[in-house]
Amino acid sequence: MAVVGQPGFFDVEDRLRELSAKGDDFEWIAMLVDFAMFRAELDRAVPRFDCTKGGGPAFDLVLIFKILLLQAMHGLSNERCGYLIKDRLSFMRCLGLGLADPVPDANTIWTFREALKRAGAVQVLFARFDTTLRAAG
Template identity: 40%
Template structure:
């Protein structure tokens, strides 16, 4: 399965003015070993066909935000769409579409099926 390229900054990203409120989650982001988690999640999608999926590490970060901020799937989708700090934490460019609530739900179900949600 191919992943959506969410790492490339867009023109819109370059127009965002830096503000300390946007970096509130940076310290937390920097102390977590994302590489280890990414390696664990790398085998979740085995299909070679279909539309490009959101990177598993991004979806995992979304679930972390959901737990920290006690948001429903629908509320989380809306929050990611309008909150620059959330987008920064999950590495989602302003020009990229936000995962919808059903995508978030399906990813959580996949982690449950693979017994990975309890692992972290």
């Protein structure tokens, strides 16, 4: 017997199916763009942090790049983007995150963007994404 207000086992899957049926743009982008193609450039542009000095494991660079794309598409601040990633199933699905997965905080997003700027990679990566998306239709 289901308790009112308590999510059932299949509720998230049902909600994602509803989003798909209504035409989730993020789902289309995730299907059309192979984000792995950005990994080599991101690895060159953003130095990895030394985790031996404390802190958790570093977030995947492709994940944070996808977050920057979501920010640009919606005009979001770092703080608001982090909140919406935790709040929206469509954002989580686009990023390949589950409900319990950690989400980069505003400082991590800012630090990543600044590293890309210093490397002169922001415009190159965004242009490559745009070209890829246009080529896919």
